[in-house]
Amino acid sequence: MSRTALRICPLCEATCGLTLTIEGTRVTGARGDRDDIFSQGFICPKGASFGELDSDPDRLRTPLVRRDGELQEASWDEAFGLIAARIRPLIESYGPNAVGVVLGNPNVHTMAGALYPPVLLAALGTRSLFTASTLDQMPKHVSSGLLFGDALAIPVPDLDRTDHLLLLGANPLDSNGSLCTAGDFPGRLKALRKRGGTLTVVDPRSTRTAKIADRHLAIRPGTDALLLAAIAHTLFEEKLTDLGALEGHVEGVEELRDAVREFTPEAVAAACDLTAADIRSLARDLAAAPTAAVYGRVGSSTVQYGTLTNWLVDVLNVLTGNLDRPGGALFPLSATDRKPRPAAPGHGFALGRWKSRVSGHPEAKGELPTAALAEEIEMPGEGQIRALICIAANPVLSAPDGDRLDQALAGLDLMISVDPYLNETSRHADVVLPPPPPSQSAHFDFAFNTFAVRNQVRYSRPAVPLEPGRMDESEILARLILAVSGMHGADPDSVDTMVIEQTLSKAGAPKELAAELTGRTGPERRLDLMLRLGPYDLTLDEVLTHPHGIDLGPLQPRIPQILKTRSGRIELFPAPIAADLPRLHGALAGRPDSLVLVGRRHLRSNNSWMHNVSTLNGGSNTCTLQVHPEDAARLGLTDGSPARIEGEGGALEVPVEVTDAVRTGVVSLPHGWGHDRPGTRGAVASARPGVNVNQLLDGSLLDPLSGTSVLNGFPVEVAPLP
Numbered sequence: 001m002s003r004t005a006l007r008i009c010p011l012c013e014a015t016c017g018l019t020l021t022i023e024g025t026r027v028t029g030a031r032g033d034r035d036d037i038f039s040q041g042f043i044c045p046k047g048a049s050f051g052e053l054d055s056d057p058d059r060l061r062t063p064l065v066r067r068d069g070e071l072q073e074a075s076w077d078e079a080f081g082l083i084a085a086r087i088r089p090l091i092e093s094y095g096p097n098a099v100g101v102v103l104g105n106p107n108v109h110t111m112a113g114a115l116y117p118p119v120l121l122a123a124l125g126t127r128s129l130f131t132a133s134t135l136d137q138m139p140k141h142v143s144s145g146l147l148f149g150d151a152l153a154i155p156v157p158d159l160d161r162t163d164h165l166l167l168l169g170a171n172p173l174d175s176n177g178s179l180c181t182a183g184d185f186p187g188r189l190k191a192l193r194k195r196g197g198t199l200t201v202v203d204p205r206s207t208r209t210a211k212i213a214d215r216h217l218a219i220r221p222g223t224d225a226l227l228l229a230a231i232a233h234t235l236f237e238e239k240l241t242d243l244g245a246l247e248g249h250v251e252g253v254e255e256l257r258d259a260v261r262e263f264t265p266e267a268v269a270a271a272c273d274l275t276a277a278d279i280r281s282l283a284r285d286l287a288a289a290p291t292a293a294v295y296g297r298v299g300s301s302t303v304q305y306g307t308l309t310n311w312l313v314d315v316l317n318v319l320t321g322n323l324d325r326p327g328g329a330l331f332p333l334s335a336t337d338r339k340p341r342p343a344a345p346g347h348g349f350a351l352g353r354w355k356s357r358v359s360g361h362p363e364a365k366g367e368l369p370t371a372a373l374a375e376e377i378e379m380p381g382e383g384q385i386r387a388l389i390c391i392a393a394n395p396v397l398s399a400p401d402g403d404r405l406d407q408a409l410a411g412l413d414l415m416i417s418v419d420p421y422l423n424e425t426s427r428h429a430d431v432v433l434p435p436p437p438p439s440q441s442a443h444f445d446f447a448f449n450t451f452a453v454r455n456q457v458r459y460s461r462p463a464v465p466l467e468p469g470r471m472d473e474s475e476i477l478a479r480l481i482l483a484v485s486g487m488h489g490a491d492p493d494s495v496d497t498m499v500i501e502q503t504l505s506k507a508g509a510p511k512e513l514a515a516e517l518t519g520r521t522g523p524e525r526r527l528d529l530m531l532r533l534g535p536y537d538l539t540l541d542e543v544l545t546h547p548h549g550i551d552l553g554p555l556q557p558r559i560p561q562i563l564k565t566r567s568g569r570i571e572l573f574p575a576p577i578a579a580d581l582p583r584l585h586g587a588l589a590g591r592p593d594s595l596v597l598v599g600r601r602h603l604r605s606n607n608s609w610m611h612n613v614s615t616l617n618g619g620s621n622t623c624t625l626q627v628h629p630e631d632a633a634r635l636g637l638t639d640g641s642p643a644r645i646e647g648e649g650g651a652l653e654v655p656v657e658v659t660d661a662v663r664t665g666v667v668s669l670p671h672g673w674g675h676d677r678p679g680t681r682g683a684v685a686s687a688r689p690g691v692n693v694n695q696l697l698d699g700s701l702l703d704p705l706s707g708t709s710v711l712n713g714f715p716v717e718v719a720p721l722p
Contacts, residue, residue, distance in 0.1 A: 005463035006033055006547050008443045010109040011046040011053070012606055014039065014176035015445045016183050017458065017548065018047055025464045027051035027439050037549040038456050039183025044176060045604050049615045050438070058612055058681050059420045060434035062469060071422070071432065076471055079431050080479050084488035086414050086430075090387050091124070091484075097357075099484070100128040100376065100385040104393030105136075105607055111523055112435070113392060114446035116477035119499060120389070123485040127354055127363070128385055130370040132607075135398055136298050137179055138706040139306035141365050145349030146574040147314055149564030151365045152450065155314065155329035156180045157293035158555055159188040159453045162327045164198045164289035166282070168224050168313070169299020169712075173208040174603045178297045181448040188453070198289065200282065202227065203299065204598055204666045205626075217282070218663040220273040221598050222713025224296065225305040225584055227272050227279060228312035229263035234283035235319050236260065242287070244321030249560050252573035256315065259573060259581055267588055273665075286320055291327025293317065299598065303713045305584055307705040311577055318572060323559075330555035331562050334449040335457035335538055336530040338507075346564025351576055351705065357383045361707050369707035370399045371699035377408040387414040389480070396424040397608040397674050400697035400709050401649050406677070418476060421612070427679040433480070435473035439463045444527055457538065458549035459527070474523045496522025500529055507533050580705055594715040595631065597647070598662075599671045599693060608672035611685040623690025624657035626668040627718070632658045635718055642721040645669070647696030647714060653721060654691050667718060669693040671711070 002023050007030075009016045017036025021029035030050040032043035046053075063079035064071040090098055101121060107113030121129060133141065145151035157165055159182055170178070172185040182188055189212065193199055201213040202224065210216040219227060235241045236257045243250055265276035265283075272279075286292045294316045300309045314323060322328030333340070352362030358375040361368055368376075373395060377385045388409070396402040396409070402424070409415060409428040417426035418433045426432050435441070443460040466472060471479075478492035487494075500514050503526075513532070518540055519525040528540035536552060543550065565571050604610070604621040611617050625645060627637055637643055639658040644651055645667070654669065662668050674692025675685035694711065701710040 002028070006460060007050070007439070007463050008445065008458055008460045009047040009050065010438050010443055011050070011610070012044070012176045013178055013181050013448050013451070014044070014183055014185060015181055015448050016042055016044070016047055018043065018050060020050065020439065020463050022464060025467070027054045027463065033548060035548040036183070036458070037551045038452070038454065038458065042184030042187060045616060046606065046610065049613050052615055053610065053613045054437040054439045056612060058683055059437060060422060060432060063434065064422070064429070064432040066430040071429070079433060080483050080488060083416055083431055083480065084483040087387055087484050088486055090413060094386055095383070096125040097128050097383045098386045099124050099126050100130065100373065100388045101126060102370070102373065102388065102390045102393040102395055103131040104391065104398070105132040106392035106609060108447040110435070110473060111442050111444050111446070112473035112477050115523055115526060116474065116481065117391060119495060120477065120481050120484065123481050128376065129367050130373050130395070131367055132370070132393070132398065133365070134367060134369045134371070134706065134708050135302070135711065137301055138364055138367070138708045139301040139310040139703055140179060142307050142351065142706045143311040143314065145365070146576060147311065147570055147572070148562065149346045149348050149566070150562070151349055153331055153562050153564070154179055154451060155317065155323060155331050156451055156453055157295045158327050158330050159192065160554070162192065162197060162291050162293045164200070164286060164292035165189070165192060166200045166202070166286065166292065166294045167209065168202045168294070168296035168309070169301070170295060170297035171203065171207040171209045171601055173212070175601045179451050180295060181445070181452040198285065204663050205600065205668060206661045217274055217278060220271065221596050221666060222303040222305070223268070223272040223587065224300045224303070225309040225312055226263065226268040226587055227274065228309065228316060229260050229584065230265045230268045230279050231283040231286065232256070232312065232315055232319060233260045233263045234265060234280050235287060238284070240283065240287035241319045242321045243318065245325060245557070246318060246321060246323060246559065246570065249563070250318060250570045250572055251567060252571055255573040259578065262585065262588070271587055271589070286316065291325070292320055292322050293327070293329045295329070299712055302708060302711040304701065304703060304710050305587070306703040306708050308577065308580060308584055315572060318570060324557045326554070331558045332450055332452050332555055333455055333535055333558065334452070335534050335536050335552065336446055336527070337450065337535055339533065339535050340558070340561050343560040343563065343568065345566055345568035348564065348566040357381070361702070364706050367707070369702055369709065370395055371702060371709045373399065374401065374405040374408040374699070377412060386412060388412055389416045390425055390429070391418040394423050394425045394608050397672060397692055398694065400694045400699035402674065402692050402695055403650070416480070418480070421609070422679070422681040423608070424674070424677050424680060427677070433476050435476055436466060436470040440466050440470065441473060442521070442523065454554055455552035456549050457543055457552060459540070459543050474521065478522070493522050496526055499526060503529060503533070509533065576705055592715060595665060595667055595718055596713050597693070597696065597716045598666060598668050598712045600626070600668045602670060605672060611672070611675060612682040614684050617684055617688055623654065623670055623673040625654045625718070626657045626659050626662045628660060628662050628664045628666070629658055630664050631667070632656065636720045637718070644719050644721050645696065646717045648700070649698035650695045652691045652693070652695060667716065
């Protein structure tokens with residue numbers, strides 16, 4: 001007999017509500033929850049395929065331990081016993097930095113992935129942290145840290161109330177949004193236009209989002225910073241700036257005016273491959289709109305001027321008076337955020353507090369560039385990474401020069417992967433700890449609620465009970481923390497108890513509050529505590545009585561309370577930005593003659609981790625090299641034929657797709673493919689492996705402020721193959 005259960009979708013940043021159909025313990029269907037207070041029934045192909053992903057036969061069900069060079073099934077006790085026996089001697093002999101930690105994007109899609117890695121890092125005491133952030137979003141964290149004093153204070157566009165939305169390097173009709181959590185992003189864009197608003201898209205590709213825009217500017221990749229600097233110049237030159245309510249909360253305006261003086265529309269037009277008239281028109285339209293929001297994402301971050309671009313996004317929001325006002329770009333207030341504090345200067349944000357051992361890359365937000373991981377493993381000496389813990393990460397495919405990293409991983413003394421799949425990275429592990437499928441896991445969006453376009457709170461308990469022999473992801477990570485900290489064998493609940501005690505102490509709350517917390521598990525008790533200490537004075541029990549969620553209202557202005565800069569104001573022209581800006585001047589010289597490559601996102605995938613679902617691995621979700629017809633004719637390329645594409649890191653052979661979806665001078669190859677390495681277990685993915693676009697890069701090209709790899713807008717050569 002079938003039943004239904006509600007579940008928040010964990011497969012992208014939109015966090016849509018689902019209604020699952022369940023036969024016994026198997027999810028047989030998924031549809032949008034029409035009563036969900038945030039997504040209101042919206043669903044995409046990923047959510048509709050929840051059941052197939054959940055029951056994927058290639059998902060690991062028991063731990064794997066390497067014996068005699070082969071990964072073999074083992075008990076949970078054997079797996080954690082091996083970790084405890086081998087990692088402590090390494091730490092004691094070589095120090096905590098000898099243990100590297102890699103955190104992948106799926107961590108922010110699970111409750112356990114948000115709660116336990118910070119505790120693991122504290123237990124290890126390592127500075128060798130690498131995450132997916134330096135492969136996608138770190139420029140936004142750095143620019144926010146410099147502007148507002150808090151790397152997590154990221155304003156999002158007020159989609160439901162804005163009159164003009166300017167999107168750069170973003171394709172939310174395929175990505176469903178990024179650092180901007182919005183159930184039914186496509187519907188919200190259509191509503192914007194229906195109410196008479198304007199959608200402007202800046203993108204070298206004619207994406208699904210660009211096709212519904214009022215204006216599409218097919219910019220040359222990697223030049224967004226030049227365009228935004230020219231818009232800022234025009235706002236100053238034509239006296240169109242108006243800080244509005246921000247007046248008195250901003251410093252550095254005059255210094256900024258001087259800094260962008262040379263970035264005239266006429267000066268940047270050739271490099272951007274846009275007309276000066278279009279640039280001036282866009283500046284005037286932004287200034288004239290009753291409200292407007294500028295929003296940039298992965299395409300504006302994974303370029304050589306990523307931090308400058310993200311800084312300029314919010315510079316324009318400030319100069320037009322649209323930062324922190326309804327209809328502009330606002331700071332969400334999550335139910336698990338700390339209670340707002342009185343406005344006062346903070347400690348500010350610092351870069352480069354330490355540097356990587358081999359190349360001297362400065363840290364950003366406590367992280368080192370993922371592109372530096374291979375050399376940190378390879379290079380002997382003090383601080384060499386000898387052990388690696390990968391949690392929901394596949395850097396062999398997501399980081400530049402996966403072949404080099406692939407070889408480096410094989411030389412580790414110990415590698416631990418927390419992953420449901422034996423993939424291109426986890427195949428090197430000595431121990432693989434597989435979490436259960438999402439239907440058997442609780443869900444709360446700690447990260448994405450801090451980027452939501454409307455304040456709300458929703459929680460899902462497991463839709464089906466934990467299968468015998470499985471271990472909950474929270475318990476896996478708690479036991480891992482105990483194993484690495486010399487407490488192997490202790491009760492995993494002790495980790496949650498410790499965190500609750502520390503949280504109460506830090507918040508100055510009475511210890512007795514711990515006894516009042518409800519919840520069936522340690523993670524639920526921690527969630528209950530965070531809700532009680534949060535800005536809305538909620539409890540877990542109250543949230544549970546609202547299975548479709550609680551609407552906490554539209555975003556509200558939060559400046560100056562949110563500012564943590566040393567000045568207590570928005571520091572519009574911070575010193576690190578000023579020091580890096582001359583580098584942008586060099587881009588005014590014009591554009592190179594070579595083809596440049598950009599990636600692309602498919603609606604049916606999320607990086608490298610959804611290619612093993614047959615219903616998603618097809619249709620438009622293909623690994624092809626998109627080439628404009630004019631470029632194809634010039635290079636002798638034909639649709640469907642193979643081509644060789646070469647970059648500084650290597651060469652690939654890939655089928656050509658001739659299409660006007662890309663502009664001339666640009667080719668596009670999707671990210672996350674390359675499932676052809678031996679020793680993996682993904683029957684669907686390996687049958688259509690595609691190629692790893694990041695193998696075209698050698699990892700040397702980084703945005704200097706954030707350490708983010710340049711994955712877009714880099715030169716390539718393309719030639720036909722017989």
